[in-house]
Amino acid sequence: MNHQFNWAVLWEYRELLLAGLKITIQLSSISIVICTVLGIILGIMRLAKNALVRLFASAYVEFFVNTPLIIQMFFWYFALPMMLPETLRFWLWSHNYEFIASVIGLSIYTSSFIAEAVRAGIQAIDKGQREAALSTGLSGFQTMWYIILPQAVRIVIPPICNQYLNLIKNSSLAMTIAVPEITFQAQAIESYTFRGFEAFTAATLIYISLTLTVSFLMSRVERWASKGQRAVVA
Amino acid sequence: MTSHQQSYISVCPHCRQPITPSDERPSLEVVQADSAPAKPQRNGEPIISFRQVNKWFGKLHVLKDINEDIYPGEVVVIIGPSGSGKSTMLRCINRLETIQSGRLVVDGYEISNPKVNITPVRAEIGMVFQHFHLYPHKTVLENIMLAPMKVRKIPQTEAKSIALELLKKVGIPEKAEAYPAQLSGGQQQRVAIARGLAMRPKIMLFDEPTSALDPEMIKEVLDVMKALAREGMTMVVVTHEMGFAREVADRVLFMDGGSIIERGTPEHFFVNPVEERTKAFLRQIL
Ligand SMILES: Nc1ncnc2c1ncn2[C@@H]1O[C@H](COP(=O)(O)OP(=O)(O)O)[C@@H](O)[C@H]1O
Ligand SMILES: [Mg+2]
Numbered sequence: 001m002n003h004q005f006n007w008a009v010l011w012e013y014r015e016l017l018l019a020g021l022k023i024t025i026q027l028s029s030i031s032i033v034i035c036t037v038l039g040i041i042l043g044i045m046r047l048a049k050n051a052l053v054r055l056f057a058s059a060y061v062e063f064f065v066n067t068p069l070i071i072q073m074f075f076w077y078f079a080l081p082m083m084l085p086e087t088l089r090f091w092l093w094s095h096n097y098e099f100i101a102s103v104i105g106l107s108i109y110t111s112s113f114i115a116e117a118v119r120a121g122i123q124a125i126d127k128g129q130r131e132a133a134l135s136t137g138l139s140g141f142q143t144m145w146y147i148i149l150p151q152a153v154r155i156v157i158p159p160i161c162n163q164y165l166n167l168i169k170n171s172s173l174a175m176t177i178a179v180p181e182i183t184f185q186a187q188a189i190e191s192y193t194f195r196g197f198e199a200f201t202a203a204t205l206i207y208i209s210l211t212l213t214v215s216f217l218m219s220r221v222e223r224w225a226s227k228g229q230r231a232v233v234a
Numbered sequence: 235m236t237s238h239q240q241s242y243i244s245v246c247p248h249c250r251q252p253i254t255p256s257d258e259r260p261s262l263e264v265v266q267a268d269s270a271p272a273k274p275q276r277n278g279e280p281i282i283s284f285r286q287v288n289k290w291f292g293k294l295h296v297l298k299d300i301n302e303d304i305y306p307g308e309v310v311v312i313i314g315p316s317g318s319g320k321s322t323m324l325r326c327i328n329r330l331e332t333i334q335s336g337r338l339v340v341d342g343y344e345i346s347n348p349k350v351n352i353t354p355v356r357a358e359i360g361m362v363f364q365h366f367h368l369y370p371h372k373t374v375l376e377n378i379m380l381a382p383m384k385v386r387k388i389p390q391t392e393a394k395s396i397a398l399e400l401l402k403k404v405g406i407p408e409k410a411e412a413y414p415a416q417l418s419g420g421q422q423q424r425v426a427i428a429r430g431l432a433m434r435p436k437i438m439l440f441d442e443p444t445s446a447l448d449p450e451m452i453k454e455v456l457d458v459m460k461a462l463a464r465e466g467m468t469m470v471v472v473t474h475e476m477g478f479a480r481e482v483a484d485r486v487l488f489m490d491g492g493s494i495i496e497r498g499t500p501e502h503f504f505v506n507p508v509e510e511r512t513k514a515f516l517r518q519i520l
Contacts, residue, residue, distance in 0.1 A: 126367070128363060128365055128367035129367055129369065131330055131361075131363070131367065132361070132363060132367035132368075132369075132426075132429075133369075134330070134356060135328055135330065135356055135359070135360070135361035135430075135439075136356070136357070136360070136361075136380070136381035136385065136429065136430070136432075136433060137353060137354070137356045137357030137358075137381055137385040137433060138380070138381060138384060138385060139353055142384050142385075146380060146384065147369055150371050151369075151370065151371055154371075227371075
């Protein structure tokens with residue numbers, strides 16, 4: 001009950017915290033880029049004319065949405081290399097494979113949620129927009145790129161932002177496959193010093209500042225994407 | 235001609251029975267024989283040709299044995315009660331709807347053949363919708379410039395001067411930099427017409443272009459359409475504006491229940507229609 005706080009340990013182990021922060025930022029930002037690209041492609045595939053393409057995309061989404069992320073991480077880290085040729089496997093293990101595996105895990109898992117948001121966003125656009133664009137001679141791809149996606153972006157930014165925040169928080173699971181990110185380092189500090197309260201408070205504050213920063217950036221992106229788009233007079 | 239004859243034999247996709255032609259005008263020659271006093275352009279090939287066209291939405295038979303030829307420079311107005319298939323017929327012309335049997339040739343392309351790429355045909359056909367469908371995230375100018383730049387690969391400066399010229403033509407040059415949401419309905423529809431014209435199309439399709447407008451804005455849109463008709467644009471117009479039909483149509487088609495029931499000049503239509511259903515419809519609407 002009369003715990004003596006010792007915040008000085010954080011300063012003492014600041015190198016570890018900073019190294020962890022750097023890894024968390026790298027892990028999250030690389031994964032955010034990949035999951036966004038994958039998510040947009042899969043979201044569009046879910047609405048494809050070709051039934052096989054649609055089926056593939058739905059199966060992907062259902063599979064990765066409905067399995068725990070930690071299992072997916074373990075799969076990429078422990079199981080996948082066993083299916084690869086030995087030379088490739090050793091090459092991966094000697095090249096920071098735990099980091100690569102967590103990027104794969106986070107990207108694929110989050111992309112399936114983003115695909116759902118993108119699909120819903122595209123479906124929310126009046127189908128008259130598509131018909132008008134096609135009727136002028138634009139191709140299906142041009143219609144998607146110039147007309148549908150720019151309007152869908154405004155709708156999907158809030159749910160995609162939520163997925164980015166989830167991704168940042170979920171990146172803490174990478175510690176289970178020995179990626180020295182911020183949670184990993186906080187636990188290390190705890191085990192060296194038994195100062196768990198201080199260490200995890202620091203980790204908490206770091207996560208909060210990361211997620212608040214992303215929220216702020218995304219609100220700016222949303223404002224930029226909405227230019228000119230007041231409700232159309234009926 | 236033989237290919238036409240062959241395509242007459244069409245099969246209902248549901249019951250697999252041959253569909254017997256019920257149209258009163260089975261061949262091209264007859265079409266020309268009993269039609270309105272021909273405009274000079276009518277001597278050429280039709281630019282739109284429906285032959286025994288049938289369309290179903292699921293089990294709903296919405297177009298029944300449509301036979302119709304539309305010639306370059308003609309203004310054809312389609313009238314008829316709601317749900318009679320007018321929009322569907324119009325939308326088949328640029329394959330926004332696909333047909334299940336029959337032959338449909340537009341600007342020399344046999345678009346009823348699914349293997350025929352529709353995109354170059356669409357570039358030659360402008361379309362104006364009841365609800366405008368302007369792109370809300372683009373300015374008026376950008377709405378008009380997009381297709382010429384992306385489809386025709388016209389340089390931006392040239393596309394811009396085309397767009398400005400068209401805005402002048404539809405009477406709202408001062409709205410070039412506005413967004414669609416800042417315009418009245420009538421102004422939006424005039425921008426939509428300008429957008430359709432920007433591709434220098436051979437055909438303009440209009441699907442109830444004034445039905446969503448407040449009464450005081452209908453005239454400004456019809457005036458633009460009348461000017462276009464006078465310039466010789468080929469136009470197919472679905473509308474309930476009988477004044478427009480009377481004034482500028484070369485021919486009027488009356489549709490009911492998925493069939494063209496009656497066709498003729500505006501004089502024929504509004505003075506002495508033959509079919510009972512046409513008379514009943516005109517009584518209601520006039
Ligand atoms: N996309 C669609 N799916 C199913 N039925 C449709 C569709 N579009 C139109 N229909 C039906 O087809 C018939 C003809 O519609 P339409 O061509 O829009 O008539 P009109 O324009 O003459 O009012 C109507 O019964 C309508 O309900
Ligand atoms: Mg209609």
